[in-house]
Amino acid sequence: MGASVERCVRLIVAYDGTGFSGWQYQPQRRTVQGVLEQAVARIAPQAERAVASGRTDAGVHALAQAVSLRLHTRLDNGTLQRALNAYLPEDVQVLSVDDAPRGFHAIDDARGKRYRYVIDDGIRRDLFSRQHAWFVRQRLDVGSMQRAARWLIGQHDFRSFQSAGSPRVSTVRTVRDVSVERRPYQSGERVLIEIEADGFLYNMVRNVVGTLVEVGRGRQGVDWPAAVLAAGDRCQAGMTAPAHGLYLLRVYFDF
Amino acid sequence: MGASVERCVRLIVAYDGTGFSGWQYQPQRRTVQGVLEQAVARIAPQAERAVASGRTDAGVHALAQAVSLRLHTRLDNGTLQRALNAYLPEDVQVLSVDDAPRGFHAIDDARGKRYRYVIDDGIRRDLFSRQHAWFVRQRLDVGSMQRAARWLIGQHDFRSFQSAGSPRVSTVRTVRDVSVERRPYQSGERVLIEIEADGFLYNMVRNVVGTLVEVGRGRQGVDWPAAVLAAGDRCQAGMTAPAHGLYLLRVYFDF
Numbered sequence: 001m002g003a004s005v006e007r008c009v010r011l012i013v014a015y016d017g018t019g020f021s022g023w024q025y026q027p028q029r030r031t032v033q034g035v036l037e038q039a040v041a042r043i044a045p046q047a048e049r050a051v052a053s054g055r056t057d058a059g060v061h062a063l064a065q066a067v068s069l070r071l072h073t074r075l076d077n078g079t080l081q082r083a084l085n086a087y088l089p090e091d092v093q094v095l096s097v098d099d100a101p102r103g104f105h106a107i108d109d110a111r112g113k114r115y116r117y118v119i120d121d122g123i124r125r126d127l128f129s130r131q132h133a134w135f136v137r138q139r140l141d142v143g144s145m146q147r148a149a150r151w152l153i154g155q156h157d158f159r160s161f162q163s164a165g166s167p168r169v170s171t172v173r174t175v176r177d178v179s180v181e182r183r184p185y186q187s188g189e190r191v192l193i194e195i196e197a198d199g200f201l202y203n204m205v206r207n208v209v210g211t212l213v214e215v216g217r218g219r220q221g222v223d224w225p226a227a228v229l230a231a232g233d234r235c236q237a238g239m240t241a242p243a244h245g246l247y248l249l250r251v252y253f254d255f
Numbered sequence: 256m257g258a259s260v261e262r263c264v265r266l267i268v269a270y271d272g273t274g275f276s277g278w279q280y281q282p283q284r285r286t287v288q289g290v291l292e293q294a295v296a297r298i299a300p301q302a303e304r305a306v307a308s309g310r311t312d313a314g315v316h317a318l319a320q321a322v323s324l325r326l327h328t329r330l331d332n333g334t335l336q337r338a339l340n341a342y343l344p345e346d347v348q349v350l351s352v353d354d355a356p357r358g359f360h361a362i363d364d365a366r367g368k369r370y371r372y373v374i375d376d377g378i379r380r381d382l383f384s385r386q387h388a389w390f391v392r393q394r395l396d397v398g399s400m401q402r403a404a405r406w407l408i409g410q411h412d413f414r415s416f417q418s419a420g421s422p423r424v425s426t427v428r429t430v431r432d433v434s435v436e437r438r439p440y441q442s443g444e445r446v447l448i449e450i451e452a453d454g455f456l457y458n459m460v461r462n463v464v465g466t467l468v469e470v471g472r473g474r475q476g477v478d479w480p481a482a483v484l485a486a487g488d489r490c491q492a493g494m495t496a497p498a499h500g501l502y503l504l505r506v507y508f509d510f
Contacts, residue, residue, distance in 0.1 A: 016382055061383075093382050127271055127348050128387060
């Protein structure tokens with residue numbers, strides 16, 4: 001058996017946010033960071049905390065969260081992945097483990113993120129999706145939402161879309177892509193909104209979704225997001241869409 | 256306000272079985288019958304229990320369970336449906352309420368039922384489906400399963416597919432249809448097995464599924480179900496597939 005060595009790894013992790021009080025460790029609460037660090041502790045002595053690219057809120061899901069981790073282990077990446085999955089509960093799953101550059105930090109090194117938001121606008125709420133899609137009791141006009149979304153693309157001050165609670169130094173972000181589409185889903189349909197940016201303000205995706213849904217309902221026109229951006233005032237935007245429709249889809253790095 | 260009258264109604268009910276100890280009322284347990292009767296009690300004095308066509312086990316879901324109910328109410332069917340849904344928890348939903356013939360009984364009057372079984376045979380378990388599909392860690396040969404399923408169609412003694420615990424007087428049933436197909440599901444696929452019969456023995460669908468999956472894995476040949484039927488012995492069939500992949504899809508009546 002060789003000696004254990006300190007290694008920097010990047011984990012890609014999926015989780016169902018339903019049973020968690022969010023990513024971030026809190027004593028007495030079930031959090032993704034908490035259960036992940038417990039699993040790591042059973043395998044390897046760990047000097048530092050697991051750091052996720054985005055500290056998702058309670059109820060928010062991840063299809064591919066990125067986590068940086070420094071640990072001492074002799075295990076190769078595939079074995080480490082299987083060992084972690086063996087110790088993790090069934091609502092968290094490590095999708096991959098790979099070597100990261102020395103000093104890798106999942107927040108500081110992230111070059112961008114992509115989120116998906118899932119809306120059920122069927123005639124009747126699909127009870128099997130009640131914790132995984134926002135049920136909106138009105139069929140949405142996806143064409144209008146697509147046109148409205150174009151106002152958000154590019155570099156803007158997104159302070160109108162920032163919730164209180166976690167202020168950032170700068171509220172300027174570059175949105176690289178926003179897509180709105182209707183897709184078949186089992187016997188019904190879903191409206192999917194995806195947003196990719198170099199970074200996000202607190203609740204920015206959920207506030208953008210709440211705003212686009214106002215347009216989709218016909219309560220606001222397709223140019224409304226431009227006015228909301230220009231106002232620089234959170235009160236001008238739509239409601240904050242609920243957490244349980246939101247999925248962290250991908251995190252981008254230079255490696 | 257008119258006087259309340261005693262009425263017989265048929266409810267069609269959907270539920271996510273995950274949070275329930277099955278359909279049937281049990282003290283101190285959360286059951287579908289229990290929460291439904293609680294909701295009914297808030298609306299109408301009720302003389303008799305709600306009767307479901309099939310007493311689904313813990314973890315089994317229903318897309319359209321049929322329930323007979325006799326109650327005193329002045330409410331019309333649409334209002335009754337909305338009132339029930341207002342009092343029901345979010346994992347049970349009344350899809351329709353309609354008038355039933357006097358003396359209607361959801362078990363005695365059922366002319367047949369159709370079940371669906373959902374299998375996730377992807378490379379990686381989809382954690383969002385962990386309570387709604389059986390994860391089989393091997394890609395199944397759906398063509399072989401289709402051929403194997405044909406042996407089950409028609410009138411047979413299905414005692415080989417009956418689990419102990421709830422014996423029936425006769426073990427002869429007529430299977431009207433069995434279908435096995437692979438369907439796209441989000442970014443992956445699902446194998447769906449549907450079985451329709453004039454009636455089912457205890458665990459019959461789950462035992463048929465366990466048997467067809469043995470064929471789909473290549474452990475048994477496509478003619479194996481014929482031998483299992485002929486043996487008349489539960490020990491000859493495949494394992495009982497887990498409850499959480501099973502959905503009661505439809506119940507048939509003459510009206």
